[in-house]
Amino acid sequence: MTIAGAAIEAIVAHAREAAPAECCGLLLGRLEQIVEAARTRNIAARPTRFEIDPQDHIDRRRDARVRGLDVVGFYHSHPASPPVPSETDRSEAAYPNHLYVIVGLASEPPEVRLFFFDGRNFREEPFVTSG
Secondary structure, three states: OEEEHHHHHHHHHHHHHHOOOOOEEEEEEEOOEEEEEEEEOEOOOOOOOOOEOHHHHHHHHHHHHHOOOEEEEEEEEEOOOOOOOOHHHHHHOOOOOEEEEEEEOOOOOOEEEEEEEOOOOEEEEOOEEEO
16 A cells, blocks of 8 residues: 555644644545545544544545545544554444554654554554655
8 A cells, every 4th residue: 555645744734733632534545545635624522532524524525536536545643642443443433445544643753554444343554655
């Protein structure tokens, strides 16, 4: 899997801006490549949770389709903990066969990890950064 460096930079910047709340968004790309991170509003009632704004979700999907991109996954941040799926992440994951990027701000530089959700479990995936 390849993730565009600009996408990682955008996710980390979004996480830093949203802290101490979690941020969230969509991962756009094709096949084995994430080319862009599309921000969405987090409408969760608590700062330690994330819930993608439904209208943002629809708007970003439409925009991606027009540009020939697919929604290949989602991202969110863990402002004060490591970037591994929490029990809440596991229980609320709703898109099997999608990728999930989690950025952890508990260390400097922030740690970015990629996971594949098979419908039951998250499996960490290696990735390389491009461009």
